[in-house]
Amino acid sequence: MQYFEPKSIDEALSLLTKHGAEAKVIAGGTDVMVDIKYKEEPACLINIKKLPGLSGIQENGGSLRVGPLATIRELETNAILRAKLPVLWEASHQFASLQVRNTATIGGNICRASPSGETLAPLLVLEASAKCAFAEGERKQPFLSFFEGPGKSVLGAKGLLTEIDVPYPPAGSKGVYLKHAVRGAMDIAMVGVAVLMTPDAGKSNIQDVRIGLGAVAPTPVRAPKTETLLRGKPLTAALLKEAGALAATEASPIDDQRSSAENRRWIVEALTRRGLEQTWKAATGKEIA
Numbered sequence: 001m002q003y004f005e006p007k008s009i010d011e012a013l014s015l016l017t018k019h020g021a022e023a024k025v026i027a028g029g030t031d032v033m034v035d036i037k038y039k040e041e042p043a044c045l046i047n048i049k050k051l052p053g054l055s056g057i058q059e060n061g062g063s064l065r066v067g068p069l070a071t072i073r074e075l076e077t078n079a080i081l082r083a084k085l086p087v088l089w090e091a092s093h094q095f096a097s098l099q100v101r102n103t104a105t106i107g108g109n110i111c112r113a114s115p116s117g118e119t120l121a122p123l124l125v126l127e128a129s130a131k132c133a134f135a136e137g138e139r140k141q142p143f144l145s146f147f148e149g150p151g152k153s154v155l156g157a158k159g160l161l162t163e164i165d166v167p168y169p170p171a172g173s174k175g176v177y178l179k180h181a182v183r184g185a186m187d188i189a190m191v192g193v194a195v196l197m198t199p200d201a202g203k204s205n206i207q208d209v210r211i212g213l214g215a216v217a218p219t220p221v222r223a224p225k226t227e228t229l230l231r232g233k234p235l236t237a238a239l240l241k242e243a244g245a246l247a248a249t250e251a252s253p254i255d256d257q258r259s260s261a262e263n264r265r266w267i268v269e270a271l272t273r274r275g276l277e278q279t280w281k282a283a284t285g286k287e288i289a
């Protein structure tokens with residue numbers, strides 16, 4: 001296996017152009033090293049860990065700029081992220097063990113493009129976007145259209161994720177990320193649900209709501225029919241029940257070693273209801289009518 005430590009993004013991109021699908025980028029290595037041990041060894045490994053400009057978390061006007069090399073632990077311990085993007089903070093907090101969080105990067109979690117990747121459903125509801133670099137140039141890509149299937153994204157074999165831009169949600173919004181896994185944070189999510197709710201000025205109705213579902217489709221997905229059902233209405237017990245049932249129909253889970261598809265649908269229903277209830281109470285200060 002050939003091993004490279006490029007000194008610049010341009011050098012990394014020309015290595016990717018030269019070696020294409022034979023090459024594997026490595027950041028924290030918590031996925032890549034497991035693959036090398038149990039699946040297959042790439043012909044060429046490109047270590048981006050020391051590339052300048054890909055680290056850190058900084059405010060950038062109305063959004064947070066997160067470097068793809070920021071570790072999950074850096075997300076978890078960042079006070080601004082915790083205060084302004086609690087839905088993403090919760091995902092980092094419920095992510096594996098401290099040892100894994102210290103090593104795993106957000107960029108690796110995104111580029112792995114696993115439907116169960118913890119940070120993905122939160123990034124969808126936050127309507128965050130990626131900066132993707134290719135030898136031909138750079139482009140900004142909303143995460144809503146970034147994922148193409150399990151392990152597949154618009155980056156393909158020759159692209160590099162160089163920045164994550166997360167806009168702050170509207171004032172008064174409340175968000176939550178709920179993970180269901182057999183061994184809690186230590187386990188990969190069986191289902192993950194992210195909810196972001198914005199109440200209207202009088203805190204009487206849902207002005208906007210975004211629901212992200214993880215581990216229940218080939219990519220993380222939003223639940224647009226459920227969001228439409230809820231917008232402009234107060235959250236009543238009947239509406240909550242209807243919304244949970246509808247969200248379950250927007251998932252297309254599979255049977256695997258972690259759960260049956262039927263069980264996953266049931267969990268989507270339960271977590272969506274719980275997420276809506278929690279965000280409604282936090283955003284309006286009201287109980288469900």
Ligand SMILES: Cc1cc2nc3c(=O)[nH]c(=O)nc-3n(C[C@H](O)[C@H](O)[C@H](O)COP(=O)(O)OP(=O)(O)OC[C@H]3O[C@@H](n4cnc5c(N)ncnc54)[C@H](O)[C@@H]3O)c2cc1C
Nearest residue numbers: 025027028029030031032096104105108109111117118161
């Ligand atoms: C014990 C254990 C527990 C885990 N628990 C969880 C969990 O609870 N939740 C969860 O979501 N995941 C979990 N994971 C999976 C893994 O830790 C995460 O997906 C992690 O975020 C990957 O980050 P990394 O930096 O280690 O990525 P790497 O292994 O370095 O890379 C992952 C993939 O991303 C690509 N890549 C990385 N950075 C870039 C970039 N900037 N541009 C282009 N491609 C890039 C690599 O080529 C590779 O395909 C767990 C893994 C282990 C081993």
